[in-house]
Structure formats: structure tokens, C-alpha cells
Amino acid sequence: MRVRTALVGAIVAGAAVTQAGVAAAAPARDGHTATREAVRAAVHDGVPGVTATAVDRRGRWSATAGVGDLRTGTPRSSADRYRVGSITKTFVSTVLLQLEAEKRLSLDDSVETWLPGVVRGNGYDGSKITVRQLLNHTSGIFNYTADDDFVATHFARDGFLRHRYDTLTPGQLVAVALAHKPDFAPGTSWNYSNTNYVLAGMVIEKVTGRSYASEIRDRIIKPLNLQATSLPGTRSAVPGPHSRAYSKLAETTTGATYDVTALNPSMASSAGEVISDNADLDRFYGALLRGGLLPREQLKEMKSIVRIDGVPNGGYGLGLLEQTLSCGVRIWGHDGGIHGSSSVAVTTEDGRHSIAFNFNGDWTGNAEAVVEAEFCGTRPAAAPRSAAPAPAGLLADRRQSPNRL
Secondary structure (H helix, E strand, O other): OOOOOOOOOOOEEEOOOOOOOOOOOOOOOOOOOHHHHHHHHHHHHOOOEEEEEEEOOEEEEEEEEEEOOOOOOOOOOOEEEEHHHHHHHHHHHHHHHHHHOOOOOOOOEEEHHHHOOOOOOOEHHHHEEEHHHHHHOOOOOOOOOHHHHHHHHHHOOHHHHHHHHOOOOHHHHHHHHHHHOOOOOOOOOOOHHHHHHHHHHHHHHHHHHHOOOHHHHHHHHHHEEEEEEEEEOOOOOOOOEOOOOEEEOOOOOOOOOOOOOOOOOOOOOOHOOOOOHHHHHHHHHOOOOOOOHHHHHHHHHHHOOOEEEEEEEEOOOOOOOEOOOOOOOOEEEEEEEEOOOOEEEEEOOOOOOEEEEEEEOOOOOOHHHHHHHHHHOOOOOOOOOOOOOOOHHHHHHHHOOOOOO
């Protein structure tokens, strides 16, 4: 989810972002010189701070730039935990594919089969929408974070500052979406919708009798020993160590900057509530693409992509983005945004070369440049300081506001 949130309190009006805390340059032979430059360029473009960690045949490499706290000037850390937003979707999809491998459900089951009466009325018929269509965003179900009232209440400045700690149930989020007509008939087109993954989380709970968070913990977090990864539920704090998260809380790249670190992530639910760090995300996506979490048949299903009009070099599978970079390298992963936090985690086809990184500001920064730098060695071109985020791959095609999940 590309979500953005604001923490009541510290308003840094017109705060000047500097390159304080830029990690010391490593020798060029480490193979990450272009990535280091792209990380620094993001700070130059206005991101408060960046943390990035890559894993390849040489081992693990990390870089940081900028600050984790605009008030104190504390630099960002490679150990920072942060809200990963829609990267959560890959975790949710992995659990559903594991359940399919266990013959506990079929991805071609209808939503009505597992959630009777939930998706019905106003043009919706859950018996004609499959679990697979939820996971690859071909269901046609409206995206609840595109609802104008929801945006005003949970993403715009005044609404967010009043409602940042509100608890929202999955049923409430789905109801927001179903108040709108479907975007299209199931299976006839593609549109990114966070509602799909709220429903996917509800399906997990119906199939297993346990929360989706419990299933993710037992099936992914514990087996992979992801010590920095958690699902906070309604808890507003980010466990340490972490930097602050910043937002403009507006459709703008200028104006006051708000500390939005604390918020109730139930507004994101199973579409975007996970907290993690770079090392855990590298480990997760590497293990996934190497076949460590899914049998071969299910991994093949996950990588069965839907091609998107206007995106010739990328597609969307089941909770997994695919993109072929300018140098021909094919990568898999996901991005995520939530108030004050923009993240990307991607890996190569064989799962042997990965990078995960986070911007602790949601209004600027070229994420795609970091990805291209890491896998292609491409040095970033100069960008205007007001440039809007350019997330890796398909994310750029979602055309979502910085203040969305």
C-alpha cells in the first residue's frame, strides 16, 4: 500500500534537508558505487534519509544517507525498522499459496465460498470473483484508499491529525470500497486495489480459523528468523531501532513537514501493516524466489504475471511485481508506501542478488534510480528537487498520490 501518515507533534516547517550522516564511501571494488550515489542523490532531492542493504555473491553491503531525525540530526541506520506498506502483500499472498499447496483452498475458489455475503450488492457478486483475482488485482473491486472521504479523513493533514489513532476493522475498509461501483467486470482488466488484500487477509482467517498475522508469523517470520519483522495490529509505535517518518500530509512536495511516525496501522490492515528492516526483506524475497517458502508449482503461479497496458517492461503476479530493467536484468519484488515511509524490496530471478531500501519521507525521491543503480550500475541523472517519487517498476504506473497506501 502506498500509505502516508503523520505523527501529532513535531512540525518541521520548511526544514532544510542536508546530507548529514552519509555513510563513508567504500572502495569502488565493492560493486555498489552507483547505488551509493543514487542513495545520496535521493537525499539531495529532498528525502530526509535513506537506508539500503544489498545482498549478492560478495556478501551483504549497506549504505545510509541523510538523517533519521530532523530535530536532532541523528543519521539513519542500516538497522532501522520501518513500515513497509504494500510489501505486506507478498507475505499475504505467500500464505494463501501455502494453503493452496496444502489443499486447504483453491485460488480459483470464489470469494463468496469463503466470505459469504461480504462482496455483494451495488454491482458486486462475490461468486464471480476468485481468490486469484484478488491477488493479481483483476477483481474490479474499488480501491478503498481512493475514496475521497477516506483520503480526507486519513491522509489529509487535518483529518489525519484527528484520526491517526483510530481503529478500523477490515469490514469497515471493505464497506468503503463497496459503496463505489466496480471498476470493471472480474477478470477483464487490471487495477491496483488495496481492498483486494484486505479481503485476502479475511480469507486466510476463514480458512485457518486464525488471524492472518498469526499465519504470517508462524509460516514466514519464525521459519526465516526475521527478527525485525512484525505485524503491529493496532499498536501505533514502531519498535526500535527506528528513525522518524515524515510527510507533507498534502498533495504537494512543499510546505510544512510533519512527523508521522506513530499511527494506528489498522487503516492498512492486511494490505500494508507489516514493519520490517532491510536485512529481513532481503532474506524474505531471496528465500521466496529460491523456492524456500513455496513448492515449485505455487511459485510458478505466483510469478504468472498480468501484463499492464502502458508498462511494456513489467507486470503483476500474485502479490509480486516483475520488471525487466534497462540492462536486461529481470527482478521480482514489491514496493510499499505508508505515511512517511516509502520502501522497495526486489531480487533477481534466482534470488541471489537482492536490495531493500527505505526513504523516511513520502513526497520525493527516485526509488527507481536506486534499483537501476544496484542491478545495472547506472548512475542517477540529476533530478529537480521537487520531483515526485519514482518507485521501481510497476509502482510508477499506479499513479497514486504520495498520500496513499
